[in-house]
């Protein structure tokens with residue numbers, strides 16, 4: 001379970017609620033902990049499980065790696081619909097099988113007592129300059145007494161479970177200070193402690209990856225480190241070529257199958273010797289498997305790069321948004337100034353496309369293939385990060401049950417409904433006719449077609465909207481925004497939140513599900529995601545930054561619910577009092 005109400009528990013500096021997690025040496029625990037990275041692109045992607053099987057064999061004896069590194073010398077380390085009123089169905093999507101039941105509830109707050117909430121305090125800086133916690137335990141009477149109408153007070157969520165003994169919260173940050181042999185030994189011990197459980201415990205796997213990445217970065221001499229960046233670029237480059245030549249689709253995918261380079265070259269219309277040379281970049285790095293003499297086979301990684309595979313789609317999106325954008329970023333900043341893109345238009349991706357006047361999603365929607373690719377990639381992104389388990393749904397389910405005519409769950413920017421599906425499957429009490437998925441009309445047209453055969457989505461409402469202009473369903477219990485905030489700059493996200501705020505009943509809550517940054521350098525994958533969002537004019541945020549945007553939109557942070565294994569969290573917002 002990942003449930004956690006952030007009330008000074010694990011993951012926060014100077015916390016006493018670290019449970020039975022293993023603590024690093026005393027001088028290190030005082031540093032602000034760094035949550036583990038979901039550094040492996042397949043972190044929660046079940047299709048990635050095969051890849052992890054490469055890590056096998058018995059775990060090394062504790063201390064064995066640290067003894068080795070202890071002897072190593074450390075070098076310098078360097079247009080929307082009208083508001084949906086009552087049971088009105090937007091005409092464009094009207095269908096008997098897709099009812100809109102958006103129960104407008106303005107004025108019904110007399111029947112819906114205001115919930116008690118976790119108290120949000122001003123964050124304080126600890127001695128490391130790191131923010132302390134923000135949400136305190138609700139007063140015990142509020143936490144134990146049901147609300148006057150028999151509802152659970154907001155904040156009576158489950159207590160944080162004890163973190164796993166391998167909770168990443170106890171990894172202190174390496175980036176906070178210069179590396180030293182003690183740090184290297186600590187990282188090596190982390191690997192030794194966790195490597196035996198990488199195939200069975202997600203947190204152990206994350207901790208191993210986090211420590212191994214930092215360790216590798218630390219022991220690599222700077223010239224090697226610099227050149228290694230280009231190694232990764234060359235893998236990307238070779239994969240792009242092989243994708244365009246359909247090499248991954250031509251290598252047989254059956255168990256134990258392989259193909260000779262000669263046959264493969266003939267099928268993809270190139271010369272055998274050149275194909276062999278091109279493939280070295282991928283077989284040397286474990287993407288393809290070379291078989292002596294003269295044959296090649298898939299690995300779990302290369303299988304994912306085939307046409308129409310979700311990870312292959314994600315790869316293509318990243319090639320545009322990260323690799324191609326990197327080539328024009330200097331020119332972009334020369335044109336727009338050395339500052340954060342404000343968007344929603346005039347962002348690096350639209351600048352790259354020669355259509356700077358367009359927003360990212362306008363750019364996507366111009367090309368049906370691109371929007372399909374994006375939706376496919378979203379399916380990967382959605383599996384790679386935690387969705388359920390952070391926010392306790394009990395009060396939502398209870399109130400939804402008490403008021404079956406009211407929408408309980410509005411997924412704002414919900415795409416093809418994959419997140420609603422996850423919630424409905426995890427919480428069968430969340431009825432389909434109390435859920436709505438709102439998105440751009442073009443996206444919903446595609447999404448509804450895809451969802452027709454999906455039992456979990458049958459009966460949900462599909463409501464076209466433009467969140468930059470309006471949020472058409474009023475008074476639902478929850479407005480859920482997952483991976484929306486990070487697509488936008490502060491001014492743009494403030495407008496979106498203000499539009500959501502305009503739809504709230506007094507007891508409604510907004511849930512923003514995103515990665516939460518701290519004030520210190522995050523794990524590398526978290527930093528990468530923030531950097532990658534730059535190309536869309538978006539950003540990842542700290543809790544303070546979320547608080548500031550919320551305040552400008554007429555909202556306040558009413559709770560923070562962190563995932564224990566990754567930097568992800570659900571930040572809950574309520575109307576300002």
Ligand SMILES: C[S@@+](CC[C@H](N)C(=O)[O-])C[C@H]1O[C@@H](n2cnc3c(N)ncnc32)[C@H](O)[C@@H]1O
Pocket residue numbers: 361378382412413414415416419438439440443465466467468481482483484487
């Ligand atoms: C990054 S995706 C997130 C999808 C989903 N919430 C998730 O977590 O997987 C952003 C979503 O916002 C939608 N979107 C973009 N611009 C929008 C707008 N102006 N109004 C409504 N939805 C929009 C996109 O179509 C897309 O489905």
